Amino acid sequence: MTPLITGATRGVGLHLLRRYAAAGDTPIGTSRTDDRPQIAGARWQRLEVADPAAHATLARQLDQQPIDLLICNAGIYPDKGQTLETGFPASMWAETFAVNVSGVFLTIQALLPNLRLSPDPKIAIISSQMGSDTNAPGGSLIYRASKAAALNLGRNLAVDLKGQGIAVGIYHPGWVQTDMGGTSAAITPDQSAEGLIDRFAALGLATTGCFETWDGRAHPF
Numbered sequence: 754m755t756p757l758i759t760g761a762t763r764g765v766g767l768h769l770l771r772r773y774a775a776a777g778d779t780p781i782g783t784s785r786t787d788d789r790p791q792i793a794g795a796r797w798q799r800l801e802v803a804d805p806a807a808h809a810t811l812a813r814q815l816d817q818q819p820i821d822l823l824i825c826n827a828g829i830y831p832d833k834g835q836t837l838e839t840g841f842p843a844s845m846w847a848e849t850f851a852v853n854v855s856g857v858f859l860t861i862q863a864l865l866p867n868l869r870l871s872p873d874p875k876i877a878i879i880s881s882q883m884g885s886d887t888n889a890p891g892g893s894l895i896y897r898a899s900k901a902a903a904l905n906l907g908r909n910l911a912v913d914l915k916g917q918g919i920a921v922g923i924y925h926p927g928w929v930q931t932d933m934g935g936t937s938a939a940i941t942p943d944q945s946a947e948g949l950i951d952r953f954a955a956l957g958l959a960t961t962g963c964f965e966t967w968d969g970r971a972h973p974f
Contacts, residue, residue, distance in 0.1 A: 756953075757781040757820050757867075759802055759860055760827025762789045764931035765879070768946035769824060770795050781820075783811070783827070802827045802856030803848070808863035819870035822953055824877045825857040825903075832895040846895050853899035858906060865919075874919045877953050878907040882925040882966070887973040904964060904974065911962035920961040924952055927967040940967075 754773075761770045761782030767790065773780035774794035782789070783800035798814060801807045829852045835841045857878055868874035882888050884900030907923035914921060926949060928939045948967035956963070964972045 754778045754821045755781065755819060755871075756822035756824060757783070757798075757815075757864065758824040758826055759783045759800060759856075761797075765926050765929055765942050765945050765949070766824075766826040768942040769826070769949065772943075772946050772950060781815075800827075800860075802860055803851035805859055808859045812863040812866070815864070815867055817870070818867055820864055820867040821871040821873060822875045822877065823861065823864055823868060824879070824953070825860055826879045827856060827860075828853045828879065828899075830893070830896045832893055835894075837894075841894055849895045849899045850902065853896075854902045854906060857903055861910065868919055869917065875953060875956050876907075876910070876914070876919060876921045877949070877956065878903055878921065878923045879926055879949075880904045880907065880923045880964070882972060885964075885973060908962050908964075908974075915958060915961055918958065920956050920958050922952065922956040922960065922962075923964045924949060925964075925966045925972055 756773050756778060758766050758769050758780060760766045762784045770780050770782045771792055774792050780795045781798055782795055783798050785801050789797055798811055800811050829849055831845050831849060832841060861876060880903045881900040883893060883897045884904045904923050907921050911921035926945045929945045930936060930941050945967050952965055964974055966972050
C-alpha cells in the first residue's frame with residue numbers, strides 16, 4: 754500500500770510515516786523544506802500546501818503513481834493566547850485557512866488522478882474535536898473555525914466522491930503531546946498514530962463521511 758501523508762516531518766504525521774514504513778508499506782511524506790528525517794522504506798516530496806503551484810508540481814512528479822490512502826495531516830495553530838479585543842488579525846485568519854482548509858482541498862484535488870489508480874482509494878482528513886459544534890468553549894477562534902471548515906469539507910467530499918469509489922473519513926487525532934498539543938497533552942504521537950492507522954484501515958464506502966476519534970469513537974458533528 755502507498756499512503757501519502759502531508760506535514761510528515763514531525764508530530765503525528767511523522768509517526769504515521771514511520772509506522773507505515775515499518776509495516777512494509779511504501780509511504781510518501783511531504784515537507785515544506787528539505788530538512789526532514791530519513792526513514793527506511795519511506796520517500797519524501799516537497800509541498801507547501803497553501804501554494805497552488807506546489808500542488809501542480811507534486812501532481813507532475815507523482816504522475817501515474819497510485820496512492821491508496823491520502824492523509825491530509827498538515828496544519829497550523831497560530832492563534833493560541835490571542836485576545837478577543839486586540840488579537841486574531843486578518844492575516845492570521847487568511848494563513849490558517851490557506852493551510853488548514855484550502856490546503857486540504859488543493860491536496861485532494863491535485864492527487865485525485867493518483868487515487869483513482871488505486872483499487873481501494875481512501876482520503877483521511879485530520880480535523881479536531883475543536884471543530885465540532887458540540888465542543889465550543891470559546892477561544893482559539895481561528896483554529897476552531899478552520900477545523901470546523903475542514904470537517905464540513907470532508908463531509909461534502911464524501912458525498913461527491915462516493916460515486917467514484919473513494920471513501921473519505923474525518924478524524925480527531927486526540928490531544929497529543931506535540932508542539933501543537935503541548936507537553937501536558939493526554940496521549941503520545943505514537944499512540945495517536947497507532948489508533949489512526951486502525952481507523953484508516955476500517956474506512957470504506959459504507960462509513961464514508963464519518964467523524965471519528967483516534968480510538969474509534971464516533972464524534973458528534
